[in-house]
Amino acid sequence: MKHVMNSQLSFLNCANTCMLLASSPVFRRHHLLIRSLGVGVEGAIHHHHHHTYSSTNMQDLNSVEVDAESVIRAITPAFDLSKHKGQSGNIAVIGGCREYTGAPYFAAISALKIGADLSHVFCTKDAAPVIKSYSPELIVHPILEESYSVREEDKKIISSKVLAEVDKWIERFDCLVIGPGLGRDPFLLDCVSEIMRHARQSNIPIVIDGDGLFLVTNNLDLVSGYALAVLTPNFNEYKRLVQKVLSSEVNDQDATQQLLSLAKQIGGVTILKKGKSDLISDGETVKSVSIYGSPRRCGGQGDILSGSVAVFLSWARQLTADPNSNLSSKNPTVLGCIAGSAILRKAASLAFSNKKRSTVTGDIIECLGKSVEDVCPAA
Numbered sequence: 001m002k003h004v005m006n007s008q009l010s011f012l013n014c015a016n017t018c019m020l021l022a023s024s025p026v027f028r029r030h031h032l033l034i035r036s037l038g039v040g041v042e043g044a045i046h047h048h049h050h051h052t053y054s055s056t057n058m059q060d061l062n063s064v065e066v067d068a069e070s071v072i073r074a075i076t077p078a079f080d081l082s083k084h085k086g087q088s089g090n091i092a093v094i095g096g097c098r099e100y101t102g103a104p105y106f107a108a109i110s111a112l113k114i115g116a117d118l119s120h121v122f123c124t125k126d127a128a129p130v131i132k133s134y135s136p137e138l139i140v141h142p143i144l145e146e147s148y149s150v151r152e153e154d155k156k157i158i159s160s161k162v163l164a165e166v167d168k169w170i171e172r173f174d175c176l177v178i179g180p181g182l183g184r185d186p187f188l189l190d191c192v193s194e195i196m197r198h199a200r201q202s203n204i205p206i207v208i209d210g211d212g213l214f215l216v217t218n219n220l221d222l223v224s225g226y227a228l229a230v231l232t233p234n235f236n237e238y239k240r241l242v243q244k245v246l247s248s249e250v251n252d253q254d255a256t257q258q259l260l261s262l263a264k265q266i267g268g269v270t271i272l273k274k275g276k277s278d279l280i281s282d283g284e285t286v287k288s289v290s291i292y293g294s295p296r297r298c299g300g301q302g303d304i305l306s307g308s309v310a311v312f313l314s315w316a317r318q319l320t321a322d323p324n325s326n327l328s329s330k331n332p333t334v335l336g337c338i339a340g341s342a343i344l345r346k347a348a349s350l351a352f353s354n355k356k357r358s359t360v361t362g363d364i365i366e367c368l369g370k371s372v373e374d375v376c377p378a379a
């Protein structure tokens with residue numbers, strides 16, 4: 001993606017642009033991309049000036065509703081025949097245990113349906129055949145272990161084996177999603193802590209969700225100071241984070257300020273606080289996504305979100321890593337959260353209009369493609 005951007009960028013700048021190409025879809029898409037990069041993200045961040053402080057305004061004081069659709073158009077890569085498999089994203093979900101097998105599937109399949117080329121799941125031996133049975137699209141590695149299947153004297157050797165297995169793959173991934181359906185087994189979580197340390201050493205972005213947040217809330221050093229860590233807490237998980245980090249209770253009156261302090265206190269991480277509006281902060285600013293989603297609160301929607309954020313974060317990072325790009329000053333983790341939140345909410349809204357009260361996560365996953373297409377049509 002990067003080299004394509006450079007060559008096309010220089011091509012775009014040359015005076016004698018061949019008009020013949022101007023009609024080509026790739027060129028048109030690229031022209032749109034350049035325009036949206038220029039105006040899109042800057043212009044997309046509208047600042048709300050609150051003149052009257054009613055209770056609701058107080059709640060989102062200083063939070064900035066972003067034009068999420070412009071962000072999506074700016075970071076979604078154009079189709080390009082010169083790309084090979086894997087270049088549009090290679091994601092790995094670390095989760096799935098005896099108790100939960102749905103969550104890792106939801107996160108991993110959502111990454112593919114948003115547009116990643118490859119999606120892996122690292123789970124326990126018990127969970128693997130179950131997740132494999134859901135879909136041949138996913139590459140499922142049965143390598144994690146829970147305490148009940150490991151003898152005390154074997155724990156050391158097993159955990160180093162688990163780590164060696166994951167290390168074989170980890171460098172290939174553009175982003176990890178740690179936590180969907182992970183469960184809370186102490187031995188399993190110790191192995192996952194080591195995996196996180198290795199990922200961090202290799203500068204691989206990590207989206208932490210579900211029981212991954214349970215782990216991180218009790219071991220904040222795993223993420224503090226790591227700018228490529230994204231936490232996606234739901235109502236319960238956010239409450240526990242605030243209690244642990246700020247030694248206080250969730251304050252709805254000033255949600256924006258509290259989120260800013262939480263992200264600052266942990267240090268450098270990006271937090272996506274899920275709720276009626278999704279609030280996003282990297283400790284510098286706070287953005288909000290309030291696109292109407294659905295009133296249905298079925299389990300699994302947060303798993304879709306974590307997989308989607310992973311893909312958009314990887315795409316945004318390809319752009320922000322490019323000094324010529326207008327996005328180089330933007331935090332790719334924040335852009336990824338904005339895009340992931342907006343697409344999930346649009347898909348949930350589409351699914352709810354079809355299925356109403358019976359809407360389940362699978363219905364929302366089936367709407368992901370249309371949600372992306374509505375915002376950013378494939379060339």
Ligand SMILES: NC(=O)C1=CN([C@@H]2O[C@H](COP(=O)(O)OP(=O)(O)OC[C@H]3O[C@@H](n4cnc5c(N)ncnc54)[C@H](O)[C@@H]3O)[C@@H](O)[C@H]2O)[C@@H](O)CC1
Pocket residue numbers: 100101102103104179180181182183209210211212214234236237240299300302303
């Ligand atoms: N179909 C599936 O397989 C699904 C699996 N899921 C997985 O289920 C697991 C739990 O997710 P939930 O959204 O239910 O988790 P929550 O944290 O929302 O709640 C789980 C329950 O455990 C309690 N709890 C959680 N952390 C605690 C702590 N540190 N101390 C005391 N009590 C605590 C909560 O109060 C709640 O009663 C996650 O790994 C998640 O990914 C969910 O994503 C839903 C779908």
Ligand SMILES: Nc1ncnc2c1ncn2[C@@H]1O[C@H](COP(=O)(O)OP(=O)(O)OP(=O)(O)O)[C@@H](O)[C@H]1O
Pocket residue numbers: 210233234235274275276277278293294295297298299300301302303304305341344345
């Ligand atoms: N009260 C709400 N109103 C509108 N949308 C909401 C509301 N709460 C959450 N959402 C949306 O639903 C998405 C999932 O949030 P939720 O709190 O269900 O995550 P979760 O509990 O982690 O889900 P999961 O069951 O997958 O673990 C959020 O990204 C948000 O956009």
Ligand SMILES: [Mg+2]
Pocket residue numbers: 209210234302303
């Ligand atoms: Mg969750």
